Amino acid sequence: MKRRDFIKAILASGSELFFPNLILPKKTLANNKNYDLVAVRGGNPDAMFYAAIKELGGIEKYVRKGQTVVVKPNIGWDVPPERAANTNPLLVGAIVKVCIDAGAKKVYVFDNTCDNWQRAYSNSGIERTVKQNGGEMVPGNFERYYSEVEIPNGVKLKKAKVHELILNSDVFINVPILKHHSSARLTISMKNHMGIVWDRFYWHRNDLHQCIADFSAYRKPDLNIIDAYRAMHRNGPRGVSEADVIELKALIISQDIVAADSAAAKFLNYEPQEIPYIKIAAEQKKLGNYDLSKLRIKRIVL
């Protein structure tokens, strides 16, 4: 990035942050907390999350005392955090921490991993940070945990077996990592749902993109927190080496899963319409907005 762009961007985003009281009356300040999407750049994964959730009005808005929370990161692969194939462990730990601090009864973390689940849980570093912060790691690779549900208005995907934590928990926080994907183009929030169902190969057999969009209508996450601290720009979703990873130092939070994915896609130079499942989810299923110009976006630089 050129220095001039950097300064411009800082000024553009920083002005709102630093001078809200000067420019805007108090009443609209309260409205400021109703952003559709918050994007942060330039900090550590946990610091960016703390800044972003503060702008959204605090985690208390989403997690109330005594509620159960399920956090679904991407823990698909048996690789270390530097390879950016799994969600950043610091971010997952920070999310668990704020939920516990907000009085959540229990915070569960799981994924139906691709590689061996124990190796993925531990080598991704997520198991450690979750346990340190008082969360519970739950296995996701056994069919017994899954029960069949109907997918409303599913075009290709009418039924799916979903992990009981998704069905039973009060709050569902989706924490994907931004990655290139060999067939879905990109894997972000919606694609991350493939880790909460049992038979994801049914999706592969029956039009992957339509199934991803279909399933997103089933249970929308209460929050989508996209980890783009490190992003995999090629050879995804597993990656071959650290050469596939760029350090973006970015994070996006939104309740709108389509908007979150669209914004994240732009970091890797993809237009949202280019990615079939985002297009289907927005146009056919009306699950959210991919036209980011219509959204109230908060941009923060740390």
Place this chain on the structure above:
Amino acid sequence: MKNFYSKIKLFRVIFSLTYFLSIVFLFLEFKFKLAANFADYILFFQFAPSLIKFIFDASLLPIIYVLSLLFLTLIFGRFYCSFLCPLGVLQDIFIKLFQKLKILKQKFQSNKLQKLQYVLTIIIFSSLAFNFILPLSLFDPYSIAGKLLGNFLIPLVVYINNEIAYFINSLDFYFISPEKNIHFNFYSALFSLILFAIVFVTLAFYGRFYCNSICPVGGILSFASKFSLFKLKISSDQCLNCSLCQKYCKANCIDYKNNTIDFSRCVLCFNCLIYCSKNGIKFELDYKRNSLPKENGVISKSRRNFLNTITFSAAGILILNDDLEAQKRNRHKNNNLLYDSIELNRSKQPIIPPGAISLQNYSTKCVSCMLCVASCPTKVIVPTFNEFGWDKLFIPKLDYNYAYCQYDCVVCSEVCPTDAILKITIEQKQEIQLGKVRFKKRYCIVHTNNVECGACSEHCPTKAVNMIPYRGLHLPAVNDKICVGCGACEHVCPARPRKAIIVEAHSIHQKAQKPKSDFEERTHNEKLFPF
């Protein structure tokens, strides 16, 4: 003196149980994955695995171990059978159980089958010289114990663990989690069951019958213990003919009426020393070996036996050798046949684990103890029956229908006690090609159903399977030079009934090239917020 003997016995019980349980622990250790760290140290003391390393690799430590074991046997007798042999200790546990249930018939048995055992032993060990390990792997006590643990105990324990885990999880506790069970092979289990039945039914009637009539390790040690310096002796002046020693003898080798002990069958359990109502039995230097006139006859008899044994086993080896030659010829024939229908049969050739290097190395050293099957984190290693051929029964293979081999894992190579799977580092493993990927477009979902899929490419750790544009979609394209043959693509391919992408096994592992990075570059957006 008795006090001293009971201390020795106590030591034996504690030592053997500890050692036995540590072997069981190796097999059952699915939770913390520690087996890889300890397997070498624990299994080093197993006779057959160390002997295999001795013969095929000429490794120094196993040579020292095997020789010192034989040396110690020449001094004290077959302590190995009571202290270190897992099948022996398992039998001892069952003897205890049988005694409680009062179904044990312990009385002196004459030594009719010992000759057979020696013939078997010679055949089994000399067949190693022909790179033919099957006889040993069928009858080696460690391997039998491993098969029993692997085929029955592990599936049972994992099943119970899983039921408990599911129950506890349903109560919102997650400190126990379910485990993937090993792939059950009916024939391997059946064989273990039959052997189990033979060993433990005969155990009730003849004591340690297996150890003294079939076991090849027992055969060697029994022969050595004939010449051992120390022996158990009944001193006729002290003996009351109370028969207690015979009643508690595990090997049924005490003939109290004639005041004799067949020491070649004695497994040194020390029971007789403790249960003797007087001090009638002593463990002492056998210095009077040739002084008794009676024994001369015994020696000439045993010499005849020895000659007989040699003759029989030589005949056995010749027959075996003929058999092997025939098999080789047949194999050659089969190979020719194979080439005609290569498309169908190639994929049937089983895949051998990384570190096995070649089918030749793997199949001449594997005693099919199933430790790799038990400790594989993904359980992709499964027991077989005759998939490798009738001369390579039960040796494990990689089954990509069941799971796939993890790119950063070398557990099987770390646990293998015989070096059938050689020790390799993760870096070495990542350059080993177990087989080559083959893509069959006609079965691929992208081609047949006109939808995106890409599951194979998604899971490929080296991107040997990459997606290329095809009719507006993306079709797999394979680069088998960088393929490691891990089977991830084959495992996940959702095409049914035939998978569109499979791994074809190499008989000799090849070197995989390092993954390239010349794919289409699509860099990130330089703007701080591109929206």
